[in-house]
Amino acid sequence: xxxxxxxxxxxxxxxxxxxxxxxxxxxxxxxxxxxxxxxxxxxxxxxxxxxxxxxxxxxxxxxxxxxxxxxxxxxxxxxxxxxxxxxxxxxxxxxxxxxxxxxxxxxxxxxxxxxxxxxxxxxxxxxxxxxxxxxxxxxxxxxxxxxxxxxxxxxxxxxxxxxxxxxxxxxxxxxxxxxxxxxxxxxxxxxxxxxxxxxxxxxxxxxxxxxxxxxxxxxxxxxxxxxxxxxxxxxxxxxxxxxxxxxxxxxxxxxxxxxxxxxxxxxxxxxxxxxxxxxxxxxxxxxxxxxxxxxxxxxxxxxxxxxxxxxxxx
Numbered sequence: 001x002x003x004x005x006x007x008x009x010x011x012x013x014x015x016x017x018x019x020x021x022x023x024x025x026x027x028x029x030x031x032x033x034x035x036x037x038x039x040x041x042x043x044x045x046x047x048x049x050x051x052x053x054x055x056x057x058x059x060x061x062x063x064x065x066x067x068x069x070x071x072x073x074x075x076x077x078x079x080x081x082x083x084x085x086x087x088x089x090x091x092x093x094x095x096x097x098x099x100x101x102x103x104x105x106x107x108x109x110x111x112x113x114x115x116x117x118x119x120x121x122x123x124x125x126x127x128x129x130x131x132x133x134x135x136x137x138x139x140x141x142x143x144x145x146x147x148x149x150x151x152x153x154x155x156x157x158x159x160x161x162x163x164x165x166x167x168x169x170x171x172x173x174x175x176x177x178x179x180x181x182x183x184x185x186x187x188x189x190x191x192x193x194x195x196x197x198x199x200x201x202x203x204x205x206x207x208x209x210x211x212x213x214x215x216x217x218x219x220x221x222x223x224x225x226x227x228x229x230x231x232x233x234x235x236x237x238x239x240x241x242x243x244x245x246x247x248x249x250x251x252x253x254x255x256x257x258x259x260x261x262x263x264x265x266x267x268x269x270x271x272x273x274x275x276x277x278x279x280x281x282x283x284x285x286x287x288x289x290x291x292x293x294x295x296x297x298x299x300x301x302x303x304x305x306x307x308x309x310x311x312x313x314x
Contacts, residue, residue: 014121022103022111025129030141031104034132038102042125045098048114051077053089061092079110080117090118140208207232207239210268214241217264224251225260228284240278249288257281 023038025031035047035054047054052062063085065077080086093101103123105111111123129138211230218227224247231242241264247253261279268276 013119016097016099018099018101018121019125020101020103020115020120020123021125021127022105022108022115022123023127023129023132024105024108024111025138026142027106028142029129029138030133031129033141034129035102035104038127038132042100042102044100044102046093046096046100047102047104048089048118049104050074051080051085053092055096055098060096061089079113086117093118093120137212140212143206143208210239210241213268214243214264217267218243218245218260221260221263222256224248239276241276241280243279243281244284245281246285246287247283249286253283257283 021038021042021044023031023035032049035049038044039047045055046060048062050065052064053060063077065074068074068077076082077085080089101120103111103114103120105114108123108126111126115122133141210232214230215227218225226246227243228246229242229244233240233242243264261281264279265276
């Protein structure tokens with residue numbers, strides 16, 4: 001009887017034109033980190049992530065799997081194993097009449113199971129995390145998860161603290177220009193949590209997270225610049241940065257390096273609360289050929305501090 005009811009409800013959702021998209025990838029690869037970008041790209045109304053129903057920057061219904069005390073219980077919460085949990089989310093979905101839904105899951109099979117528990121149609125579009133994140137970004141996210149047990153919930157911390165204040169450890173505002181998702185100038189606040197089943201003691205900002213923030217700063221402020229190398233030095237509670245850039249030969253840089261430095265410092269401090277000890281920016285490589293021109297010097301005709309003029313590499 002229950003199976004027949006779910007089948008009929010799934011057909012009804014399909015007739016209403018409801019479309020389900022799934023973002024799949026292994027745990028810790030950054031799905032929650034990118035969920036809102038994907039939702040904006042495809043005009044998706046709500047996100048189903050780890051037992052929660054999320055719309056915009058607000059939790060509408062559900063129970064976070066992050067609050068469970070054991071890994072098995074967390075998986076059950078994520079797939080809405082409990083009937084009361086599933087009905088709560090389903091009632092809200094019916095009330096708001098969501099047309100486009102994004103399900104986050106570790107596999108296509110899990111996404112189909114979640115859709116079935118919520119009486120939704122099977123996902124029509126499957127997006128792999130590898131389609132929207134680079135290999136380096138995925139590796140950095142995995143390292144952060146393994147080293148510190150950090151998880152992301154794609155809503156502001158005030159939303160999470162309301163019910164799960166005991167697992168909130170930090171917040172981060174992401175300002176990114178994502179080449180793969182073709183979005184620029186988008187700002188999302190997310191909550192960093194330490195689940196009950198993965199408590200590991202004190203947590204600091206990871207080098208990988210700081211690196212990603214700086215890369216996004218450079219991409220936002222000067223998309224024509226490329227980061228050749230980035231080194232985090234000192235204590236991660238108040239780190240210093242050495243940023244080495246590759247710039248096109250015909251792009252003026254007079255004054256821009258100082259502006260970029262100020263932008264990185266102010267953005268990181270404003271959106272993460274992290275105080276940077278110092279930021280050194282160096283032009284490590286100049287792309288293209290031709291004689292040096294006035295654009296490679298400051299107004300006084302001297303190279304900018306910290307800048308090394310090099311011939312293009314061949």
